[in-house]
Amino acid sequence: MSSGVLTTKCSAKTACRGAHAKDLYDTLCTLPVTELERRQQMCERSFLHQGITFTVYGDEQATEKIIPTDLLPRIVPGASGTSSRAG
Numbered sequence: 001m002s003s004g005v006l007t008t009k010c011s012a013k014t015a016c017r018g019a020h021a022k023d024l025y026d027t028l029c030t031l032p033v034t035e036l037e038r039r040q041q042m043c044e045r046s047f048l049h050q051g052i053t054f055t056v057y058g059d060e061q062a063t064e065k066i067i068p069t070d071l072l073p074r075i076v077p078g079a080s081g082t083s084s085r086a087g
Contacts, residue, residue, distance in 0.1 A: 020077045028072070040071045 028036070044066050047053065053064045 021075045024073075024075060036071065043069060043071055 047066045047069065048064075052067050054067060055063050056065055057063070059065075
């Protein structure tokens, strides 16, 4: 994880692209990058210990891989999510 972690939706020079993400952005900005990295590692270890993995046959490095996950959630405004729920 790099110091540009939050650049997808937000930038230090501009406001967040949506009020729905502002509270999360403000909170994340108070955390050092090392803390975000630590939390991502904890999440990945938790997945491994719970068996949330898949097997890659023919891969010499490791046959059991952790399901890729992103520590930072994608926040969808309420109105945007209604069509997804409806199918």
